[in-house]
Each structure stands twice: as C-alpha cells, then as structure tokens.
Amino acid sequence: MNQNTSNVxxxxxxxxxxxxxxxxxxxxxxxxxxxESYHVDYRAGRATYYLPDGALLDIPFERPxxxxxxxxxxxAVRAAILGAQQGRVMYPEFKVLSQRAGCAGYTVWIAGRHVxxxxxxxxxxxxxxxx
Numbered sequence: 001m002n003q004n005t006s007n008v009x010x011x012x013x014x015x016x017x018x019x020x021x022x023x024x025x026x027x028x029x030x031x032x033x034x035x036e037s038y039h040v041d042y043r044a045g046r047a048t049y050y051l052p053d054g055a056l057l058d059i060p061f062e063r064p065x066x067x068x069x070x071x072x073x074x075x076a077v078r079a080a081i082l083g084a085q086q087g088r089v090m091y092p093e094f095k096v097l098s099q100r101a102g103c104a105g106y107t108v109w110i111a112g113r114h115v116x117x118x119x120x121x122x123x124x125x126x127x128x129x130x131x
Contacts, residue, residue, distance in 0.1 A: 001055040005033040009049050013059050019090035027129075031110060041105040042068055042095070064095070069102040072119025076101035081115075081127050 012029040015021045021029075030038070030049070038049040045063035050056050080097035083089030089097065098106075098117065106117045113129040 001051060001057060005035075005051070006057060008033045009035065009057055010059065013047060016091045017061065019092045022087060022090070023084055027108075027110060036111050037107060037109045039105065039107045042099055043104055064099050066096075066099070068099045068104050068120060070120060072102035072121065072123035072125075074101075074123070074125045077103055077117050077125050078127075085130060 008029055012021070012026055016023075016026050034051055036050050036052050038047060040047045042064055045061050047059045047061065048056055049059070077098055080089060080094050080101060083097070084091075084094050102119050102123070103117050104120045106115055108115045115127045115129075117125040117127065
C-alpha cells in the first residue's frame with residue numbers, strides 16, 4: 001500500500017471518528033484511493049481496510065465503554081442508519097446507538113454498495129447504499 005492511500009484512509013477514519021464528515025464522504029474518500037471494503041469490529045476495537053490487490057490496513061480504536069447489547073435489535077439498527085442517512089446522526093453517536101442495538105460490528109462493501117451489520121449471535125442486517 002502506498003503512503004498516499006494509507007494517509008487518506010487514516011485521515012478519513014479520524015474525520016469520521018470525530019464526527020466531522022458523513023458516511024457518504026467517507027465512501028467518496030475511500031473510493032478515491034481504491035478501498036474495496038472495510039470491516040469495523042467494535043469488540044476488538046479495530047477497523048480493517050481492504051484493497052483489491054490484497055493489501056490491508058488495520059486501525060485500532062477505543063473499544064466501547066459500555067458493553068454491546070446481547071440482543072440484536074434490527075429496528076434500532078435501522079433507526080440509527082436512517083439518522084445517519086438524514087444527517088442527524090454523526091459517527092460517534094452512530095457507534096453508541098448501534099452498539100446499544102446489539103451490533104458487534106459491520107462490513108462496508110464499497111464495491112457491492114451495501115453494509116452488513118452483525119449481531120453477537122450471527123444476526124445480520126443488510127443495508128443497501130441509497131441511490
């Protein structure tokens with residue numbers, strides 16, 4: 001992975017984590033450097049970014065202060081997603097809301113234009129990118 005790609009990924013991660021940019025801008029920035037997908041694991045405190053050539057970049061982050069809910073609440077996950085899509089919920093709040101809804105992590109499939117949210121018992125919710 002070249003230094004520019006690494007820098008864009010790090011800068012995008014930091015801006016999103018601070019609530020300075022919306023999900024759509026995250027996707028635009030990551031696409032600009034060829035990121036194919038990324039996985040966020042709340043329990044491990046790690047975001048992993050994947051490139052088509054097999055290169056990857058792990059970025060650690062602080063694990064949740066409050067445990068992730070045991071029961072996956074798909075409706076609450078969808079409500080958090082809708083808030084983010086409407087610009088009412090930025091990423092710091094989205095993390096809290098989704099963890100309270102039992103989301104243990106998610107994978108953003110940029111090339112596939114959807115996100116798969118994962119519960120602690122293997123539950124999933126798939127959200128397609130808005131057109």
